[in-house]
Amino acid sequence: MRLPGRRHLRTFTSLSGAGVGEALLPALSLMALVRLTGTHVSGQVIFAQSVAGVWFLLLDPCLENAAQRFVPMEQERSGRGASLFAGMLRWDVLIGVAVTGAGLAVVAAVRLLGLAPAEVQLMLALAVVTRGAMAPYGTASAGFALADRLQGLGLLRLGCAVLSFGLSVGGLLAGGALLYLAGQAVAAAVMAPVYCALATRVLRAGLGPPGPRVPMPAGMIPFLLKTSVGTTVAGVSDVGILSFAGFIGGPSLVTILKIASAPGRFYANLAIPIAAMLYPRISHRIATDAGTAAVRRDMTRTTWLFTVAGAVTVAAALPVIDDVMGLAYGHGYARAGGVAMLLLAAACVKGMVLWSNVLPLALGRAGWRLAYLTAEGVCFVAVLAVAHLAAPEVFRTSLVYGWGVLAAAVAGTGFWIVSMRRVLADDRSRPLDPDAGRIPGEETAGAGTGRA
Template sequence: MNPSGPGGKRRAWKRHLRTFSSLTVSGQVEAVLSFVTTAALVRQVGGAEAGQVLFVQSLATVWFLLWDPRLEDAQQRYVPAEQLRGAGRGTQLYHQLVRLDFASGLLATIVGVLVALAASAAGWLSAELLWLLVPAVLGAGVATPAGSASAGYALTGQLFRLGTVRLALAVFGCVVTLAGLLMAGQVGYLTATVVTGLVSTVVLTTGAVRQVRQACGPPAAEPVALPPGLMPFLVKTSATGSVSAASESGVSVLAGVLGGPTLVTYLKVATSMSRLFLTVISPVAAQLYPRLALAGAHGDRTAVLRDALRSSALTGAVGALAVAVAAPLTGVLLGLVYGAEYTVLSTATVVLLVGAALRGTVIWGKVLPTALGFPGVRLVFLTAEGVCQLAVLVAVTRIWTDPERMTLAYASSSLCLLALSTACWFLVLRVLVRSLPPAVSRAEPLPEQAKSTSP
């Protein structure tokens, strides 16, 4: 049967829906269980003490932003190309990049712990914060190879399997974290993240390596040199991933420095619904990446524009529905989850949710520049957004002193920034599509490529 015929299209649609469902369910469960553990932390130890935990976790995240090479984009782009040069060469390259990811994570963890100990010895860090910062660094360190593991599942068309594995690991992580919190408070909570992070990394990486080996064959016997262009591409995509992760963590760190731990907790609570919404639509970007990359490689401008605009229409409608449903219920939900004292954040929460809905309309912006070979475009966007967000936070902490007012002012300013960013992304879409070379005829993909382009 012709795979491009009606039957093939129906099967492709079912595969996409099955994969989307798996990733969405796992993402939603991860987000909900994260809220559960955060809410339990707030209720168990109080807002100020919970803010200390969130602060040290943000510090650890920012530290690893400087070290984590974030190899997943480079793996998805270069491993299939290397496999075309010979059986097992893709497997060999993937293994090399995974080992690099593990080595960089281990080095960053060791140095991070030593820096924390030195800061405590110099009197820059209290003993209380040291006991929180060390397990936070360890927890972030053991999780660094997770991106490479996820790339392995994407490369082999096993994103559905990835979703099911993540779902099981999320439930396991929640149980262990709550147990650690109940037994040892803040330290137990952070220690549990080390255990769960280590287990998740081992399970995901083992499965990813096995899937790549099955799809591409045993590793090539001879050493595989790094493909030309990989390092410049890696530098840009790593910087982009670091800046993206720094946006949220940098805000938490700066909020802790300028506004105190209570402001950190308030911002965490106020962004809960927006983060939950973004987890719902994030699988759209994961599924768009191989489609946009394939269309871009063949100069198919129509396909690139069509997929981007269709995803905008879909996620825009979902975002509007989410805001309409959540707005009248936000106060009640915050009170039930976090406590009655946090219902004052309902307006800020809705404002941030509107901002997330706007961002969702350009969900393709997460992958389009990289898929078309222009990773520097997203780096510029994220850098500008991050600098503006931090500047806004500095401004609101200088103008207001009440954490509630600071949170609302920050939410309103963020909404304005996101509206401007959304408009700019649509302009960038037009420019990038026009920059594609003329369309060329498509060659029949290898079996491994066919799998990787069907999420």
């Protein structure tokens, strides 16, 4: 196996460092929140954050996926990819502002109707503002990827994580849970213009200055709809599950699931940089009609790498997970170690096919990803509902849910490995179909514009 070049290693190191920071610092702030406010209040905070997350998953179109597919195509076709990206970034900011306003209006309605305690209402409002400020982060990050400047993105993400940690923990120590959320909102609002400005600058350096506005590429709206729904469904396995847990099991179940998912989230954040590096790489090969052999090679190497990494991680965590959970969150949470181990194992299994998050999008087959994520999300919700009915006590509910998630991860990984062979097995040297992902019946509007 050929070793990666220095530039790839620097990029991976930067993104991995950011991933570690984005996993470790929120975990440390969560430990402080649980220890200082208790299970009930910390569960309310997590629930508010989850509801805000679901709100934006439902209404934010997630333009970053479309940007990474259509900007390279527009650059190849007309040389005006920077203009397309600038327009998409502006729209992302405007949509984020609109969704934030709508969310605050809903919170105001909840207040008028008296559907939640006053403190929970304030938590919801602060969580909505935080998510609204973060709305353009995804598209701005896509700009770094398109300009091949992911190393700089890693440093920016790490700085954002440090700022959010400092302000949230400082607020927690100064005034409790509400100031904890207020600190996160301030950090997100400060970093949003920095993200957008730097993304615009690096893309201008990589693709040239934006010119006149370009018309929307053919097939972009259907692609955007599919990817947005897919991203919404994917959120069910994270913030959506926590919201559902809050409705059926209360703040205690939310807190247990949140802290038990921390080790798996930490591992996933280490794996995400590989997907971030693969997406623009595959998209570029497709935009330039490269062959499938290189794509297959990247997928196979990634699977082998994370098979070994996952096995090592599980073997290292198994003997110490209970002690670590008790030390981090308090002796009463040591029982969550078994749940954390199951969710960590599930994250390791899913990491073997982390390319499954980007391969369908790069091929223009967003419907494949949507169908899979829908099935996975429905499975997770069903597992949690059954677990709660079968074992109402929160630790037992969490344990049953952990086994269900692990089983789903094993089945899903097997599905993607088989699917990769079917997608890329026709001919290793055959160029990818330039019309892959075209919406059936769609008329082409010129070279390179008929792809979805």
